Amino acid sequence: MSQAEQLQDLLEEGSELNIVCHNNPDPDCLASALALGRIAAAVGIDERQILYSGDISHQQNRAFVNLLDIDLKPFEPGSVQDRQPDSLLAFVDHSVPSENNTVPPDTAVDIVIDHHPAEGIDARFVDHREELGAAATILTEYVRALDVELDTDLATALLFAIRSDTLDFLRGATHGEYEAAGHLHEYADQEMLRQLSTPSVSGGTLDAISTAIDNRKVTQAVLISHVGRTGERDALPQAVDYLVRLEGVQTAIVFGLVDDAIHVSARSPDARVNVGTVLHEAFDDVGSGGGHHDVAGGEIPLGIFADYTSDDVQLLDIVEETITARLVSELNLSDEKEK
Incomplete structure (x- = not known):
């Protein structure tokens, strides 16, 4: 049957x-x-x-x-x-x-x-x-x-x-x-x-993509960036789809604050990198992450970070430092960065 x-x-x-x-x-x-x-x-x-x-x-x-x-x-x-x-x-x-x-x-x-x-x-x-x-x-x-x-x-x-x-x-x-x-x-x-x-694109999505472009950091063909806080959750995969096309980049990861969670989107045409595994290993203890070897996503509840400060700028700094450090560690990247 x-x-x-x-x-x-x-x-x-x-x-x-x-x-x-x-x-x-x-x-x-x-x-x-x-x-x-x-x-x-x-x-x-x-x-x-x-x-x-x-x-x-x-x-x-x-x-x-x-x-x-x-x-x-x-x-x-x-x-x-x-x-x-x-x-x-x-x-x-x-x-x-x-x-x-x-x-x-x-x-x-x-x-x-x-x-x-x-x-x-x-x-x-x-x-x-x-x-x-x-x-x-x-x-x-x-x-x-x-x-x-x-x-x-x-x-x-x-x-x-x-x-x-x-x-x-x-x-x-x-x-x-x-x-x-x-x-x-x-x-x-x-x-x-x-x-x-060919659907229309919202201003919020364009703003988020622009922020991701400005915040990009590239290390050893890996680009990591963030969109800050956005109400456009789906701007993250659109931003990462755009940034992974940057010359010299083989893996791109973009994260951002959406409501009460940190969302992550990743792309990698590099056969040596499985971004599904990378996100799973980096965030499984604090949230969820996974997907295919070339396309993946993750979500981490803000939890105690949300109560840590009412200053959104300070919160974004904490999130950026924490998420970037986990990704750098999981990807075994050096500290050397280039724009």
């Missing part, structure tokens, strides 16, 4: 499906959730919800939700703990309760479909393929195998998700992504794809 058929059999046991996205969901997570919902509808599940925590703040993610009219609801932790036996819980594009989600630890999960490195995955159905560039690739495979109707919106969502997560097939793309994209292309709305690819 194929994985698609195993998933179908499990869904047929349920009367309700709760699809939980990871925090601050991106197009890959949202498109995968949309596709899983369509598969569930095809087997007769009428009660379906796509749930998320955090914010959809990246302008591209907001455009994705609005243009495709995706129905999202805020996640409430109690809703998955008290559910009925025939109410199924699914994770897409993430895999473990309490890691990059607000699902309570030890919550029983029915379905996990993911491509990110992870350990300790426990669910009734697991399709975990780290070698793939996008979770949407897996969902496209299921839609095709189960003959689920592929309308324009779903095809557009899945195709854009694959393009987005692979940087237009320049990062982590495999034969699976190319095959899925080839199938989706004839069904997708090309004009909507263009709109999704």
